[in-house]
Amino acid sequence: MAKRVRGRTKSRARKKRAGSGSRSYVWGGLALALAVGGYLGSMTLVESPVSYSSIEEHVKYGSTGSERRIGVPYAVVRALPELCEDYLPATARGAAQGYSSLGLIEERGHDLPVGFSRRRVRGMDLVGLNCGLCHVGQVQESATSEARTFVGMPANTVDLGSLDRFVRKCVSDSRFNLDNVLEVLEAEGVEIGWLERVRLQLGEFERSRERLLRLVDQLRFLQEVPEAGPGRVDTVNATKVLLSLDSGARQDREVASVDFAAIWQQGKKARMNLYWDGSNDSMQERHLLGAIHTGAVGTADIPQVMRVRNLFEAEQPPEYPFPVREERLPRGRQVYEQYCSECHGRDGRDLSGGQVGKVTPLGQIGTDSGRLDAYTETVSEAQRTLSPDGQVSFRRFKPTAGYANIPLDGLWLRAPYLHNGSVPSLRDLLEPSERRPRRFYRGSRRYDPRRVGFVSSEPEQDGRPLFDYDTTQLGNSNRGHEGERYGTELSSVDKDSLIEYLKRF
Numbered sequence: 001m002a003k004r005v006r007g008r009t010k011s012r013a014r015k016k017r018a019g020s021g022s023r024s025y026v027w028g029g030l031a032l033a034l035a036v037g038g039y040l041g042s043m044t045l046v047e048s049p050v051s052y053s054s055i056e057e058h059v060k061y062g063s064t065g066s067e068r069r070i071g072v073p074y075a076v077v078r079a080l081p082e083l084c085e086d087y088l089p090a091t092a093r094g095a096a097q098g099y100s101s102l103g104l105i106e107e108r109g110h111d112l113p114v115g116f117s118r119r120r121v122r123g124m125d126l127v128g129l130n131c132g133l134c135h136v137g138q139v140q141e142s143a144t145s146e147a148r149t150f151v152g153m154p155a156n157t158v159d160l161g162s163l164d165r166f167v168r169k170c171v172s173d174s175r176f177n178l179d180n181v182l183e184v185l186e187a188e189g190v191e192i193g194w195l196e197r198v199r200l201q202l203g204e205f206e207r208s209r210e211r212l213l214r215l216v217d218q219l220r221f222l223q224e225v226p227e228a229g230p231g232r233v234d235t236v237n238a239t240k241v242l243l244s245l246d247s248g249a250r251q252d253r254e255v256a257s258v259d260f261a262a263i264w265q266q267g268k269k270a271r272m273n274l275y276w277d278g279s280n281d282s283m284q285e286r287h288l289l290g291a292i293h294t295g296a297v298g299t300a301d302i303p304q305v306m307r308v309r310n311l312f313e314a315e316q317p318p319e320y321p322f323p324v325r326e327e328r329l330p331r332g333r334q335v336y337e338q339y340c341s342e343c344h345g346r347d348g349r350d351l352s353g354g355q356v357g358k359v360t361p362l363g364q365i366g367t368d369s370g371r372l373d374a375y376t377e378t379v380s381e382a383q384r385t386l387s388p389d390g391q392v393s394f395r396r397f398k399p400t401a402g403y404a405n406i407p408l409d410g411l412w413l414r415a416p417y418l419h420n421g422s423v424p425s426l427r428d429l430l431e432p433s434e435r436r437p438r439r440f441y442r443g444s445r446r447y448d449p450r451r452v453g454f455v456s457s458e459p460e461q462d463g464r465p466l467f468d469y470d471t472t473q474l475g476n477s478n479r480g481h482e483g484e485r486y487g488t489e490l491s492s493v494d495k496d497s498l499i500e501y502l503k504r505f
């Protein structure tokens with residue numbers, strides 16, 4: 001189906017001309033009959049997601065069922081960036097364009113960004129969101145190299161807050177009308193089916209406006225909490241809004257912005273207490289909650305979600321692509337085993353360790369408390385009433401008193417570090433908090449192998465403004481995970497060796 005729409009890129013004008021002449025009213029009548037028939041037929045037609053035989057493509061572009069609830073016509077989604085170009089964030093040089101200027105990943109040969117899925121529902125091509133939006137990221141190894149896309153790493157550049165702001169402004173703008181949408185598509189050579197065009201005219205366009213407005217209303221917490229920036233979202237306040245619980249965002253302390261998680265090797269993590277706070281011990285439920293995060297509340301396509309699960313059950317993280325100083329590894333391993341392996345696993349592949357997947361109390365770990373304060377018993381209980389598909393429910397969620405001792409597989413791709421992404425590099429994490437950067441830029445895909453993390457000192461990348469992360473803001477503290485036990489008092493030679501060793505995870 002992706003081909004069906006993409007393949008036809010001829011101009012509307014040419015088609016119109018083909019319809020002129022004496023036979024046109026016959027065609028017109030036939031078209032009307034087909035339109036009515038098609039419309040009625042489509043109401044009962046089985047829906048069809050665009051299907052991808054490659055499972056990685058499925059993670060990036062496949063549908064897990066959110067379209068039935070939040071889906072917006074393909075035509076509208078394609079037209080928005082051009083229609084409201086001036087609402088996209090761009091720096092003076094303005095190199096990044098379209099959805100990429102919001103940090104979304106646009107790959108050659110695809111007409112929608114990673115994380116946007118497509119499904120034909122009642123004759124309309126609707127676009128929804130999928131797991132790839134937050135669980136696929138990119139790395140650029142040097143200023144001149146092409147970015148590589150990795151499935152399962154946190155979507156380090158994706159800025160949901162900016163996406164929301166863009167949609168919010170565009171949908172409320174007088175330019176947002178069907179004539180303009182069709183004009184933009186024509187100018188860009190995007191052809192949409194005639195049946196869809198008729199449907200759009202018969203009210204689907206107006207419905208899409210309502211849907212977008214409803215969607216931004218559900219995302220209103222994004223505008224209430226301090227801006228999370230790229231690679232993060234406040235999952236707890238998102239859940240509260242969904243459950244119509246008072247969003248605690250305005251109250252002190254209850255800001256729960258967290259980094260998108262890395263999701264490789266789920267099989268080995270199946271029974272661990274995970275999520276940043278260790279609040280759930282079932283791999284199955286964690287995947288199902290993912291469906292809720294895509295907006296599929298009651299509409300998830302469970303077999304398609306399970307396809308994603310099947311990939312990540314065994315998927316290994318990609319290897320560190322830069323040189324590693326081999327001679328430092330033996331000492332690095334020694335230090336790691338002495339200080340870290342009990343909590344974080346033997347290495348990036350062998351995840352065993354007495355405390356792995358258990359929770360270290362806040363009093364000990366000392367990191368920002370926002371995520372814990374926000375996730376109360378009330379939220380947790382209400383969360384059980386949510387269902388991704390209207391049938392399965394959650395049983396294994398419970399608030400905890402600290403943060404989880406997570407496995408560190410694929411660590412080089414998890415920067416910035418800690419649950420709130422408050423520490424830009426591994427080098428910085430091994431310093432006591434008063435020596436960690438107070439402000440830095442998030443959202444770059446360019447890698448810094450010296451510090452092991454993404455470049456964090458530049459305010460923009462390729463014309464895309466990066467996010468000024470201020471550790472003094474609510475929810476953003478970079479304190480904790482410090483002291484002898486956490487390696488911040490090691491000699492600088494030992495820190496170097498430890499960092500070399502961690503590159504291989």
Ligand code: HEC
Nearest residue numbers: 130131134235259260261274275276286287290291293294
């Ligand atoms: C809007 C962004 C977003 C989307 C979409 C999303 N996730 Fe996530 N995911 C997150 C965040 C953020 C976390 C960490 C949440 C926390 O601890 O508060 C997470 C955590 C997870 C975890 C647990 C990881 C761990 O080790 O702790 C799994 C598994 C997961 N997601 C799977 C999925 C799947 C499968 C989908 C699609 C069906 C999905 N996610 C969609 C943002 C998202």
Ligand code: HEC
Nearest residue numbers: 339340343360365367403404405414417418419485486487
């Ligand atoms: C007592 C258990 C414990 C010990 C010991 C420990 N850690 Fe951690 N570590 C944690 C917890 C808990 C977190 C999550 C804290 C948070 O995000 O608020 C964490 C987070 C991390 C992270 C961030 C991971 C990410 O995806 O952002 C890294 C990196 C890390 N630890 C490395 C180390 C290293 C290296 C050592 C040894 C020098 C070490 N840890 C020792 C418990 C521990």
